[in-house]
Amino acid sequence: MINELLFRRTAAAIGIAAVTGAAVVACSQAKEAASTASSAASAGASAASSAASAGASAASSAASAGASAATSAASAASSAASSVVAGAPTSINVPGVGDVKLDGPTADAYTKAGGEAALGQPTAQPQKVGDGTAQAFAKGTIFDSPATGAHLVQGEILREYTEKGGAGGELGFPTADEAQTAGGPDAPKGGWISEFQKGTITWLNQGDGTFKGTITPK
Numbered sequence: 001m002i003n004e005l006l007f008r009r010t011a012a013a014i015g016i017a018a019v020t021g022a023a024v025v026a027c028s029q030a031k032e033a034a035s036t037a038s039s040a041a042s043a044g045a046s047a048a049s050s051a052a053s054a055g056a057s058a059a060s061s062a063a064s065a066g067a068s069a070a071t072s073a074a075s076a077a078s079s080a081a082s083s084v085v086a087g088a089p090t091s092i093n094v095p096g097v098g099d100v101k102l103d104g105p106t107a108d109a110y111t112k113a114g115g116e117a118a119l120g121q122p123t124a125q126p127q128k129v130g131d132g133t134a135q136a137f138a139k140g141t142i143f144d145s146p147a148t149g150a151h152l153v154q155g156e157i158l159r160e161y162t163e164k165g166g167a168g169g170e171l172g173f174p175t176a177d178e179a180q181t182a183g184g185p186d187a188p189k190g191g192w193i194s195e196f197q198k199g200t201i202t203w204l205n206q207g208d209g210t211f212k213g214t215i216t217p218k
Contacts, residue, residue: 094121102126105150106135109142113152113177129167140178148173148197156203157194160213171215172197185211 090107092100100122102110113119120138127134132145141158144150145167151174153161167173176195181202183190191204191211199217206212 092122094123097122097124100125100135102135103133103144105144106133106142109144109150109152109177110135110137113140113142119152129173132167132173134167143167143173145173148175151175152177153194154178155192156211156213157192157201160201160203160215161194161196164215170217171199171201 089104090102090110092102094100102122103126106126110119119140123136123138127136129143130145132143132148135142135144140152140154142150142152143166153174155178157178161169161171161174164171174194174196178192178194181191181193182204185191185205187205188207189204191202193200193202197218199215202214202216203211204214
């Protein structure tokens, strides 16, 4: 009887110890699982933060590249627009003459000389002279060629030049605009001068209020 009682007490103690051991093991495993989950969560958060940072950096770089491209495109467009405006042909409707189209260089020279206010309107359609043109206005003529550019000839020098055949004659095309020389027309021996491919024409004050034209070949 005593032995049976001792056996039962011993079995109960062993059972309690087993339960206690199992609980300890279970608790340890739970702590380990929690630690692993915490590490995984921390790693996930770090990866998400890195991804977000990389995404923001990529977006910023893309925005910067887009802004740079837009600026370059705007600059190119502005440059192209300026090129179109500079040297653009101009059409002028003249009663009795019709639409007169000035080529780019002639239009620029006309504007530089003061336009209609200074030279008046075209009096005829442009005339082809060799590889260039001659465009007559009420107060002067602009001669233009690829080799010389567009230049204005006026007044008595234009008359002398025309008598010598103009751009198709012995002097060729003008190489510069007509200009004042030696103090201008009010000074003795002063007046106007025009340079041409093959000569020079001057119209100078002779000192007594009269003027004389001189053609000097080159």
